[in-house]
Amino acid sequence: MSLWPEETAARYRASGYWRGQTFGALLTLLKEAYADRTAVVGEEQRWTFAELDERAHRLAAGFVANGIGQGDRVVVQLPNIPEFVSVVFGLWRAGAVPVFALPAHRDSELRHFVEQSEAKAILTVGEHAGHDHAKMAREIGQHRKVFVVGEPEFAELAAAAPRELPEPDPESMAFLQLSGGSTGLPKLIPRTHDDYLYSVRESARICGLKKDSVYLAALPVAHNFPLSSPGLLGALHAGAATVLAQRPDADTAFRLIEAEGVTISGVVPPLAAAWVQAAARTGGDLSSLDVLLVGGAKCGRELAERIGPALGCRLQQVFGMAEGLVCYTRLDDPEDLVLSTQGRPISPDDEVRVVNPDDPLATSDDLVEPGEIGALLTRGPYTIRGYYNAAEHNKTAFTEDGFYRTGDLVRRRASGHLEVVGRAKEQINRGGEKVAAEEVENHLMAHPGVLDAAVVAVPDEYLGERTCAYVVPVDGKQPSASELRRFVRGRGVAAFKVPDLVEVVGEFPVTGVGKTSKRELRAALAALAKER
Ligand code: OOB
Numbered sequence: 001m002s003l004w005p006e007e008t009a010a011r012y013r014a015s016g017y018w019r020g021q022t023f024g025a026l027l028t029l030l031k032e033a034y035a036d037r038t039a040v041v042g043e044e045q046r047w048t049f050a051e052l053d054e055r056a057h058r059l060a061a062g063f064v065a066n067g068i069g070q071g072d073r074v075v076v077q078l079p080n081i082p083e084f085v086s087v088v089f090g091l092w093r094a095g096a097v098p099v100f101a102l103p104a105h106r107d108s109e110l111r112h113f114v115e116q117s118e119a120k121a122i123l124t125v126g127e128h129a130g131h132d133h134a135k136m137a138r139e140i141g142q143h144r145k146v147f148v149v150g151e152p153e154f155a156e157l158a159a160a161a162p163r164e165l166p167e168p169d170p171e172s173m174a175f176l177q178l179s180g181g182s183t184g185l186p187k188l189i190p191r192t193h194d195d196y197l198y199s200v201r202e203s204a205r206i207c208g209l210k211k212d213s214v215y216l217a218a219l220p221v222a223h224n225f226p227l228s229s230p231g232l233l234g235a236l237h238a239g240a241a242t243v244l245a246q247r248p249d250a251d252t253a254f255r256l257i258e259a260e261g262v263t264i265s266g267v268v269p270p271l272a273a274a275w276v277q278a279a280a281r282t283g284g285d286l287s288s289l290d291v292l293l294v295g296g297a298k299c300g301r302e303l304a305e306r307i308g309p310a311l312g313c314r315l316q317q318v319f320g321m322a323e324g325l326v327c328y329t330r331l332d333d334p335e336d337l338v339l340s341t342q343g344r345p346i347s348p349d350d351e352v353r354v355v356n357p358d359d360p361l362a363t364s365d366d367l368v369e370p371g372e373i374g375a376l377l378t379r380g381p382y383t384i385r386g387y388y389n390a391a392e393h394n395k396t397a398f399t400e401d402g403f404y405r406t407g408d409l410v411r412r413r414a415s416g417h418l419e420v421v422g423r424a425k426e427q428i429n430r431g432g433e434k435v436a437a438e439e440v441e442n443h444l445m446a447h448p449g450v451l452d453a454a455v456v457a458v459p460d461e462y463l464g465e466r467t468c469a470y471v472v473p474v475d476g477k478q479p480s481a482s483e484l485r486r487f488v489r490g491r492g493v494a495a496f497k498v499p500d501l502v503e504v505v506g507e508f509p510v511t512g513v514g515k516t517s518k519r520e521l522r523a524a525l526a527a528l529a530k531e532r
Contacts, residue, residue: 003190003384011349017195018170018194019197019198021193022167023089023193023197024089024092027052027056027093030239034211034239035048035050036048036049037211039085040082040241040244041082042080042244045082049236052085054162055158056089056093057090057093057162058160059089059157059158059160060092060162061094061161062158062160064094066121067120068091070094071173072096072120073096073097073098073099073117074091074096075099075113075122076101076122076124077102077105077123079128079129079220080217080246081244082244084221084222084244092174092175093165095166095167097174097175099176100177101222102494104495107136108493109186111140112185113186114140116185116388121144121146123149124146124149126150134151171193171194173190173191174192175190176388177189180321180429181427181439182426182436183436187397188389191382195381195382196233199228199229199382200233201237202346206330206346207264207293207331208264208331210239211239211240213238213240214240214263214288215265216260216264217231219267219432223322224320224321224322225268225293225432230266230293241260243256250275250277250282251278253265254278254286255284258284258285264293265293266295267294268294268297268431271431272303272307275310275311276303276310286311291314291316291331293318295318295319297429297432297465298342298420298429298464299317304317314331316329316330318342319343323404324384325345325346325404326382327343327418328343329341329344329417337417342419342420344416344417346382347381350379351403352376352418353403354368354372354411357375357409362377364377364379364399371411371414373410373421374411375424376418377405379402379404385398385402407424408420408425409421429464430464430465430467430496431463433494435497437456438455440455440467440488443491444469444487447487448477449474449479450473450474451473451475454469454470454522456525456526456529457529467500467501471505472504481501485502508525509521509525510524
């Protein structure tokens with residue numbers, strides 16, 4: 001059964017976008033074509049396509065032997081280690097559905113993913129970057145199975161004898177990605193084998209990946225950008241190697257670029273800036289680097305201009321979202337487009353509408369004049385039609401005719417290239433990491449000394465934006481900024497969600513029209529923060 005209306009699905013099949021292939025079947029083909037070529041490089045391991053294929057077969061059998069099969073959800077929280085790749089392909093071959101948590105997520109988020117997806121198991125690591133992931137998973141998992149890479153139960157899974165398993169339906173949900181979100185906790189995004197593979201294939205082509213390319217996954221690979229834009233999956237698809245960096249800093253990245261002959265990577269703007277600066281002071285050999293993708297947050301023109309000369313590579317801007325639509329500047333685009341736009345969509349059938357930015361419920365008919373700024377709506381062969389188990393939220397997140405309301409403000413050039421100029425959603429984009437204002441407000445409001453809270457973005461030279469929490473205390477209480485930050489951290493959230501700044505105020509400003517809704521308040525506070 002398709003997650004799209006049947007008529008639309010038929011069109012996507014007929015156009016050759018959806019080819020009826022699963023990830024498991026793709027890996028089998030890749031093994032046949034590239035058996036002895038390197039597929040994945042970790043700190044200590046180096047697997048060929050044949051080795052990866054075998055590991056994925058064994059894990060698939062191991063999962064099934066443990067009662068994890070067709071349609072079962074498994075929360076996967078793994079850092080950039082080769083096992084991420086074998087586990088995910090193993091789950092796909094078992095017909096199971098990975099739910100991609102980021103390594104930065106903590107108790108409250110992980111619990112939400114497990115509950116929301118009704119996961120049967122959690123797959124994680126032991127200690128990573130100073131945090132005990134195994135302990136956290138066991139506390140949350142309760143009756144669920146918890147597999148920890150490096151522990152005996154995982155070794156047993158990985159040693160299972162390969163066996164024939166039924167193929168999942170290529171149009172069924174292959175995995176759940178997380179939305180950056182703007183309301184409460186992250187929503188789950190169901191992506192199918194067919195829709196995702198289309199975006200992977202085209203991304204690999206648009207970014208010029210070949211079997212001799214080497215992709216450096218610098219960002220956490222569970223995120224859509226390093227996973228598929230063109231990312232790990234695009235590289236695998238092309239028969240190219242992926243080098244998994246444990247950390248994205250310039251020292252680590254430059255060492256790997258030089259040692260492995262990396263040709264292509266993808267980073268968020270603050271990292272691009274850090275690499276640009278580092279390149280000027282260190283003398284590392286980056287000559288193999290051909291293309292650097294920059295996206296996840298706006299890459300301003302000044303930074304864009306410095307990337308090519310500083311790193312000796314070509315810049316490719318990417319504007320994407322886990323919900324689907326991905327735009328790239330093309331490698332043969334004129335320089336001005338590469339420096340000043342965030343690219344154009346992958347597919348000729350990506351439908352883009354730029355609509356009235358003042359109406360959060362504008363429909364696909366409420367178009368602005370060509371070239372004017374408006375809110376971006378999109379629909380297409382790899383953009384979801386609804387979040388997982390979120391009927392109520394879907395009523396406003398999508399238009400009646402199935403367009404996704406991205407919450408991004410854009411201007412569209414005649415060439416189809418989009419310039420992202422801002423945002424209409426209640427979200428802070430902290431250097432590519434997305435923080436939903438409401439989620440942080442809810443944590444703050446759980447503090448006994450807090451009457452009301454409003455979280456807004458403040459401009460930041462390095463990250464683009466940081467979070468500022470305005471807090472009105474309960475009468476007679478005066479919680480300090482540091483206490484409130486500690487409190488939010490103690491609630492078990494990813495560190496990037498802890499407010500950078502906390503301002504305790506007597507009352508919230510009232511907007512010109514006297515409205516006191518959260519939405520209006522945030523707008524007023526954001527304007528205030530910008531003025532400072
Ligand atoms: C990527 O995916 P998400 O799901 O973490 O975040 C999507 C949102 C977009 O709606 C937009 O608000 C923002 O991130 N964004 C950008 C941008 N790229 C993403 N804003 C301005 N300029 C850009 N270049 O972030 C993502 C997914 C696939 C590929 C690349 C990024």
